[in-house]
Amino acid sequence: MAVADSVDPDRWIVTLNELMTRIAHRFGRVEPRRAANAYVRGLLSDVERKNCWNLAEHAGLTGPQTMQRLLRTARWDAEAVRDDVRAT
Numbered sequence: 001m002a003v004a005d006s007v008d009p010d011r012w013i014v015t016l017n018e019l020m021t022r023i024a025h026r027f028g029r030v031e032p033r034r035a036a037n038a039y040v041r042g043l044l045s046d047v048e049r050k051n052c053w054n055l056a057e058h059a060g061l062t063g064p065q066t067m068q069r070l071l072r073t074a075r076w077d078a079e080a081v082r083d084d085v086r087a088t
Helices: 009-026 030-044 052-058 065-072 078-086
Strands: none
Touching (some): 009 030, 009 078, 030 065, 052 065
């Protein structure tokens, strides 16, 4: 791998934190905000199977309920989040 192709993990995490800060207002409560952060980190991780159980385990949670709640019942505007991310 050439140096130009490498990823700086410290810069990557700063960029992810900036993105999560930018979309935080799209979540009315802190719980779904935290769950969204953990969910995105899990999706971007090297976890082989990206399901709620594995993503929850990666986040240090005891079960998938937090991730399932984010996807099923938490109040947030997915289209607005998408637009915020695209505006990066």
